[in-house]
Amino acid sequence: DALLAPHRSYRSRPTHGIGKFKYLLPKEPPKRRKERVQMKEISAGTEYQYGDINIQMTSYDLCLVEHFAQYVHRLCNRLSIRVNESYAMPTKTNEVLFLEERGSKMQLDAVLTTHQRVVQIRGLSSTFAPILLEIIQSNQPEGVHLLMKQHTEADFKSRLKSRPELEELLAEMS
């Protein structure tokens, strides 16, 4: 009879709740919304290992930058270098206005968008770092600027949005 009835089993029927399984799984802690900020590791000694390193690629051309970021990410995967994160910074738009002053004043506009992609790497040994740098540099496409630097808190904060109301309240309190 339960087979012929519609798929929903009523509460009075003995087959109620027949497919439940979540009560069997171990309880997970509830997810927090805030992210953990710092995970730094700089170990000095005979075996040098760099801490978090950011490889930042900027360009005007979106496809180039994205493909290059993908290439770098896959390269690190193949070379078994641990990649923490690979994210994009917000794009900046620049408006270029030409003011030609011969004859009639004209304004030609050009809108340029600057895109930036960041690949974050951890655990780069210092014997391998120059080789990696050379490989990436020799495979750079045209028009892409490359920048490798260590990850700082300022870099992390630049990704977060500022909250003016919170800052006002804090200023009022103190």
Place this chain on the structure above:
Amino acid sequence: SAAARRPWKLFGAMCLLRLPRITQPLEKEEEEVAALMEQIELEKSLYSDHEMRKLEEEEQLKRKMESLYDEDEAHGKTVIMAQDLEEKWEQKFLQFKAAPRITDADKSNDRTSLNRKLDSNLMLLVKQKIGNQELWLLPQVEWQPGETLRSTAERAMATFLGDHIQAKVLGNAPYGIYKYKFPRAIRTENNVGAKVFFFKAFLQSSDLSQAELKADHLWVTKKELGDYLKSEYLKKVNRFLLD
């Protein structure tokens, strides 16, 4: 220090690379794929703002020709038409001249200039006297006790190119090693042979006018290395060169 002196002499050599300035030309398959992808993208793409504007204005023009429809529509808007903008941009583009990819030095095959072969790595080769022979080598200088091998290599670079070079040395570890034994005549107990450690550096600026060039020097690509270096030396050097 009365430690037993090792029988090997140590040299530090510097491989100075000038990075390519232009991308290499695409292979045949790469060009075909690129053309195919472009065509696919073009067929799949939608009209952009500029193109929509152009189409609308063309329609307006047509309507103007056929009937007197222009009174209400857009008296202030069509001062600059999209077609005019396009023509202006085309003219600007024609005025722009890109720098030539094959420079004069390429044509004359002048190997001492840095402007050759803008799409591949160039290395510095110097003529040095070792023993009795004058050989073409990567600039090398003997190691003095108490300094690191990397500073030996930097010193080698400085002796041949002067002090003010903007070169970035990659890392403290050597990239390659070449060891050879001296011929029987010169061999003594203390001097069995020599080991040369290679370091790599990137040339940052292409301006070498301040460099004092003391010996014959050449800037060579990887393929042309075979013309100048000896085969054993060449084998070891080729191991750490990327192309």
